[in-house]
Amino acid sequence: MTDGLTISGLTITHLKQIGDERGAVYHFMNSDSHTFKGFGEAYFSKINTGVVKGWKFHHEAFQNFCVPFGRIKIVVFDNREGFESKGMINEIVLDDANNYTLLSMPPGLWYSFKCESESFSLLANIIDIKHDPKESQNLPLDTKKIPYDWGH
Amino acid sequence: MTDGLTISGLTITHLKQIGDERGAVYHFMNSDSHTFKGFGEAYFSKINTGVVKGWKFHHEAFQNFCVPFGRIKIVVFDNREGFESKGMINEIVLDDANNYTLLSMPPGLWYSFKCESESFSLLANIIDIKHDPKESQNLPLDTKKIPYDWGH
Numbered sequence: 001m002t003d004g005l006t007i008s009g010l011t012i013t014h015l016k017q018i019g020d021e022r023g024a025v026y027h028f029m030n031s032d033s034h035t036f037k038g039f040g041e042a043y044f045s046k047i048n049t050g051v052v053k054g055w056k057f058h059h060e061a062f063q064n065f066c067v068p069f070g071r072i073k074i075v076v077f078d079n080r081e082g083f084e085s086k087g088m089i090n091e092i093v094l095d096d097a098n099n100y101t102l103l104s105m106p107p108g109l110w111y112s113f114k115c116e117s118e119s120f121s122l123l124a125n126i127i128d129i130k131h132d133p134k135e136s137q138n139l140p141l142d143t144k145k146i147p148y149d150w151g152h
Numbered sequence: 153m154t155d156g157l158t159i160s161g162l163t164i165t166h167l168k169q170i171g172d173e174r175g176a177v178y179h180f181m182n183s184d185s186h187t188f189k190g191f192g193e194a195y196f197s198k199i200n201t202g203v204v205k206g207w208k209f210h211h212e213a214f215q216n217f218c219v220p221f222g223r224i225k226i227v228v229f230d231n232r233e234g235f236e237s238k239g240m241i242n243e244i245v246l247d248d249a250n251n252y253t254l255l256s257m258p259p260g261l262w263y264s265f266k267c268e269s270e271s272f273s274l275l276a277n278i279i280d281i282k283h284d285p286k287e288s289q290n291l292p293l294d295t296k297k298i299p300y301d302w303g304h
Contacts, residue, residue: 022199023200023203025195025196025197026195026274028196029194030194030283031191040182042182043179044178044220046220068220068221115175122221126194131182
């Protein structure tokens with residue numbers, strides 16, 4: 001399922017929430033998931049309301065995101081040479097309700113994300129390698145190298 | 153780290169929260185974690201305030217729990233033949249603040265858990281096998297087979 005995404009390799013997969021009066025079970029990922037590339041690390045990024053984190057870039061890590069609490073807008077920029085989607089921007093909203101979906105992102109893309117809910121949001125991430133600062137890069141939010149204006 | 157746990161194989165591991173003014177990164181698990189037994193599935197259990205879920209039992213699954221949102225009390229009962237801890241009950245509180253820790257639970261133990269925070273809590277779980285209803289069992293909360301009274 002791509003849901004209108006135009007960046008090559010970037011995918012959205014519907015995730016189930018199986019609820020009852022006690023609460024719910026929120027699916028995230030299993031070893032048969034078509035975007036499961038191996039388990040390196042799972043962590044959460046807590047982001048306070050209105051805050052934007054980014055831009056970030058991974059040379060190697062394949063990431064699988066969902067938002068089990070709150071609502072987050074993720075912006076992805078493809079600057080990969082040789083890809084038809086080079087130059088494209090995709091905007092994706094993940095949340096804990098109607099947009100409870102898995103965003104799967106191959107390495108080589110720039111991304112940043114904003115908490116659009118009150119108080120804070122949690123972005124859950126399963127990556128196929130362990131955290132390694134040497135395989136990632138950062139750019140400031142107001143970089144001229146990425147054609148997206150967060151309005152800051 | 154066992155933090156007073158007496159049930160054989162049940163462990164608590166401190167997890168880091170690396171915070172700044174934008175939010176925080178909450179560690180959960182990586183492939184080097186000493187309780188990582190392989191990746192079968194990751195999911196969240198949302199549990200509404202005051203609700204108790206359980207009792208549950210897994211014949212095979214090794215579970216790794218943390219609470220990235222809210223506060224949950226987990227009660228574990230060991231009824232395993234041949235274990236020195238047979239008959240013991242352990243109570244553990246996991247939350248998203250001072251008790252942000254990883255509770256690792258081998259198969260063969262009964263457990264149930266209650267949301268002790270307002271609104272709801274999220275219990276995150278990484279298990280070493282995919283969900284398989286055939287490898288789990290349930291007992292009602294008021295079972296006479298488990299010497300714990302949730303006060304229901």
